[in-house]
Amino acid sequence: MAAAKSKRQHRSPYSPALGLRLLLLAGLSILIQYIDHRDNHLDTVRKAIGATVYPLRVLVDAPVSAWRWIGESTASRNQLQLENSRLNVERLLTQARLQRYSALEAENARLREMLEARARVREQVRVAEILSVSANPFRHVLVIDKGTSDGVYDGQAIVDANGVVGQIIEAGVASSQCLLISDPGHDLPVEVNRNGLRTIARGTGDFNRLDLPFLPNNSDIEPGDLLVTSGLGGAFPAGYPVAVVDSITRVPQEPFAAVTATPSAALNQVREIMLIWSEVEESEVDSEEAETPATEDPAIESDGASDGDNTDSEGDADE
Amino acid sequence: MSDARAGRHLPIIISLIIALTLAIAPLPLWAEPFRPDWVILTLIYWSMTFPGNYSVGVAWIVGLIVDVAQGTLLGQHALAFTIVIYVTVKFHLQLRQFPMLQLTATVFAVLGLYQFVLFWINGVAGVNAPMVTYWGPVLSGTAIWPLVTIVLVGVRQRARR
Numbered sequence: 001m002a003a004a005k006s007k008r009q010h011r012s013p014y015s016p017a018l019g020l021r022l023l024l025l026a027g028l029s030i031l032i033q034y035i036d037h038r039d040n041h042l043d044t045v046r047k048a049i050g051a052t053v054y055p056l057r058v059l060v061d062a063p064v065s066a067w068r069w070i071g072e073s074t075a076s077r078n079q080l081q082l083e084n085s086r087l088n089v090e091r092l093l094t095q096a097r098l099q100r101y102s103a104l105e106a107e108n109a110r111l112r113e114m115l116e117a118r119a120r121v122r123e124q125v126r127v128a129e130i131l132s133v134s135a136n137p138f139r140h141v142l143v144i145d146k147g148t149s150d151g152v153y154d155g156q157a158i159v160d161a162n163g164v165v166g167q168i169i170e171a172g173v174a175s176s177q178c179l180l181i182s183d184p185g186h187d188l189p190v191e192v193n194r195n196g197l198r199t200i201a202r203g204t205g206d207f208n209r210l211d212l213p214f215l216p217n218n219s220d221i222e223p224g225d226l227l228v229t230s231g232l233g234g235a236f237p238a239g240y241p242v243a244v245v246d247s248i249t250r251v252p253q254e255p256f257a258a259v260t261a262t263p264s265a266a267l268n269q270v271r272e273i274m275l276i277w278s279e280v281e282e283s284e285v286d287s288e289e290a291e292t293p294a295t296e297d298p299a300i301e302s303d304g305a306s307d308g309d310n311t312d313s314e315g316d317a318d319e
Numbered sequence: 320m321s322d323a324r325a326g327r328h329l330p331i332i333i334s335l336i337i338a339l340t341l342a343i344a345p346l347p348l349w350a351e352p353f354r355p356d357w358v359i360l361t362l363i364y365w366s367m368t369f370p371g372n373y374s375v376g377v378a379w380i381v382g383l384i385v386d387v388a389q390g391t392l393l394g395q396h397a398l399a400f401t402i403v404i405y406v407t408v409k410f411h412l413q414l415r416q417f418p419m420l421q422l423t424a425t426v427f428a429v430l431g432l433y434q435f436v437l438f439w440i441n442g443v444a445g446v447n448a449p450m451v452t453y454w455g456p457v458l459s460g461t462a463i464w465p466l467v468t469i470v471l472v473g474v475r476q477r478a479r480r
Contacts, residue, residue: 018375022405025379029401032394037444042393049387053343056336056388060344132345136390137354137456138441138448143390170390177390184447205449207348268348 047148050172057131057143057175123237124277126150128158130270131175140180140203140267142166146275147174155235157276163241163264164188164229165273181242182207182267190242191230195220198230201242201261207268210243212259217250219257227261237278330478331365331373334471335381343388352455355463358385359400359433363407363426364471367415370408378404392444399436403429419465427461 036042075083128146146152148171156168158178166180181188186203190212197219201210215221225245231238243261250257338357346354362381365373382397389396406429407414414422434453441448 018405018408021375022401025375025401026398029379029382029394029398033392033398033440033444036393046387046393049384053339053384053388056340056343060340064345132343137352137452138391138437138446141390185445205447 046170047172050175054172054174061131061145125274126277127272128275129272136177139185140166140183140205140207141169142178142180142270143175144178144273144275145175147172147176149173151277152176152275157229157236157240157278158273159240159276160265160270160273162266163243164236165265165267165270167235168275178273180207180267181210181263181265188236188242189230189233190227192221192245193226193228193241194222197221198232201227204260208262210261210263212245212261213256215257215259216255217252217257221245221248221257221259223247226264237276327478328372330474331369334361334365334474339381339384339388342385352449352451353459354456355460356430356433356456357467359403359430360426360460360464360467361471362400362404363429364468366404366407367411368471368475370411373404374408375401375404392440392446395437395440395444398440399433402436403433406432419468422468423461423464426464427457430457430460433457 032042126146128144128150131143131145144158152168152171154168154171156171158165158167164181166178166183166186168176169179170177179186180203181201182203182205184203184205188201188210189198190201191198197215199212199215201212204211212221212227223245227242227245229236229238229240229242241264243263245259245261248257248259335358338361341357342354358381362373362378366378378400379397382395382400383393385391385396385400386393414425417425434457438453
């Protein structure tokens with residue numbers, strides 16, 4: 001430091017006390033990172049800077065939107081008619097399915113009432129568009145065009161037409177960042193749809209693969225099993241499809257089997273996604289836990305060890 | 320050179336905004352790890368040319384904006400930018416004398432330092448990313464550096480007129 005100061009006049013006449021400024025700014029950056037990593041006290045700062053970046057995001061998205069708009073407005077009448085009839089058929093099918101679903105929902109509510117269980121969570125859904133994929137070079141993040149002004153909040157669940165996509169990690173004013181389930185730092189509480197076996201699905205950094213690292217060798221799981229969100233952990237509502245198991249490797253001397261699954265949602269080619277608002281009652285989580293019988297496998301014990309994003313309230317499910 | 324007239328800064332600010340736009344523009348998935356770090360390349364050039372006006376302070380503020388735009392830890396890019404621009408300003412007289420090939424080699428080393436700082440902070444914060452996300456920008460940034468200088472020299476000469 002002292003040596004640098006004495007040589008200053010010779011080296012760079014334009015920069016008084018350059019080393020001092022470096023130390024000051026480096027110290028400040030480290031302090032900010034420390035605060036940012038520990039808590040969310042810097043949210044207002046982020047939002048303020050984020051508002052200045054938003055016009056750039058819109059600008060970046062403009063060519064893509066323009067291209068789509070041109071594509072839509074120059075489609076021929078014939079094409080439109082074809083698409084229209086296809087959509088009509090699809091709508092009819094969906095409606096038919098929905099009718100059955102509403103009957104099932106009513107039945108479910110009745111049965112739950114008989115069991116004196118609480119009503120399931122009701123969900124509201126809203127469509128959002130993706131502004132950019134993977135802005136962050138180190139994580140699987142996408143930016144959507146809805147923010148706190150639309151009611152988006154941190155930790156909100158995001159799905160597409162086929163399954164769970166991720167959750168909001170940073171809700172800005174007019175755009176938000178969403179962490180995908182394929183990010184290596186993302187853990188998602190899931191259950192096997194076939195038998196209710198609960199475990200954790202962890203991202204791998206590969207868009208087409210999730211790991212299930214905490215399943216014992218003797219657990220009842222097969223290739224082709226559908227994994228759905230278990231609703232434990234609180235971030236994701238229960239019952240949304242997450243992934244399909246594709247391979248199970250059981251190594252006898254290892255405590256856990258190596259199970260991989262393919263996400264149901266097309267994580268690297270989504271264009272529109274849906275935000276879910278779940279109207280959770282205060283005591284909902286408690287009653288959910290009371291309902292679930294504690295006869296699951298010992299794999300649940302290891303949930304406490306996994307320091308994921310949303311496994312906080314997981315560890316109490318085992319007996 | 321150190322006289323700061325308003326209007327002289329405008330082309331530099333615009334070039335930084337363009338760099339930031341390129342940094343968040345969508346790329347095909349395979350190209351994503353090889354996205355050059357446009358903002359740091361632009362900053363290196365301007366701090367080498369006008370070290371009096373564009374030094375560690377500007378680098379720090381731009382770094383914060385990049386942190387928000389890319390959603391990284393607040394202060395991560397700010398720290399890396401500050402260190403890199405410190406080195407650039409410290410040796411700007413030497414760097415200006417270098418022929419293009421040698422300058423490009425130096426930029427390679429500086430980008431390596433930059434990615435190392437990011438890698439180091441990621442390690443402390445517990446973010447693990449594949450190694451290609453660190454090496455990709457170094458290689459593509461070095462490859463694109465001559466083009467960046469040519470464009471920015473053009474910008475500078477036009478601004479001077």
